[in-house]
Amino acid sequence: MGELQGWCEERSAPRLRAVLAHWLENYALFRALKEKYHGVSYLDWPAELVHRTPAAMTRARRELSKQIDQIRFAQFLIFQQAQRLREHAHVKGIALIGDLPFFVSPDSSDVWAHPELFLLDEKCRPRFVAGVPPDYFSANGQLWGNPVYDWDALRRTGFRFCIDRLRALLAYVDVIRLDHFRAFAAAWHVPADALTAKTGQWVTGPGAEFFAAVKKELGGLPFIPLTIHLTRSCTREPMTTTRLVGGTKLCPKRNEGRCAAVCIEVMVTQAPSRGSYSSRHGLRWPHWPLHPCKTCLT
Secondary structure (H helix, E strand, O other): HHHHHHHHHHHHHHHHHHHHOOOHHHHHHHHHHHHHHOOOOOOHHOOOHHHHHHHHHHHHHHOOOOHHHHHHHHHHHHHHHHHHHHHHHHHOOOOEEEEEEEOOOOOOOHHHOOOOHHOOOOOOOOOOEEEEEEOOOOOOOOEEEOOOOHHHHHHHOHHHHHHHHHHHHHHOEEEEEEHHHHOOOOOEEEEEEOOOOOOOOEEEEOOOOHHHHHHHHHHHEEEEOOOOOOOOOHHHHHHHHOEEEEEEEEEOOOOOOEEEEEEEEEEOOOOOOOHOOOOOOOOOOOOOOOOOHHHHOO
């Protein structure tokens, strides 16, 4: 096992470090600690681990070194297998689409390793959580429970955390579907102690500024925006400014207080640059509008 692990790590290490270095070590330690504490939320770990004090982190890495190596090794294997799958798809002229949720899990290595990028209290618990307001589906709205971003803090870093997430996924796929796209314009923030999503409020997101930073880093915007919402002009702003077109519209059926149809129009308008892998191998980026229903057009 040791020789095989060493061979695989040596063979994949340069590419893997370039793609996953920003999260692999934190993730491996997080998973090892989750196992040690029988799967409970990291917020229920000893306080020194919740707050990642240097002494506690050093001790944990030393005590759990074997488990950490096993988790890292599993990621090496996943990386290699995913690369082979992608190469096989490209040979067949197929481009792969990956999905990226807008929010992250409250019990995740993302929040644990980067508490300064989320709206948390002094105990690292969310001050606000994500959701959506009351609509035609639910009179109370939807309370998702995800911690929400501190966009001011993210902006000061050049959106590094978000760009690293995108870059990591693009190591496996060719196009990313951006879930809950409307949150880039504004997201529904609900006080963490609320019982329903009624008491939330819209909080402005990073908008087109975010996509300008992403395009500068990645050289393009290979995204499929997807959002479900009542038509709002604010959601169009990051789409039109960054040449992303599409979204999802919900239209209440006339004379009825419920939704009649979900009408989706999504496409990728950012074509691959000349000389890119996709262009050289004749791959086509997804480009498919699903046209509005008659209800939406009336």
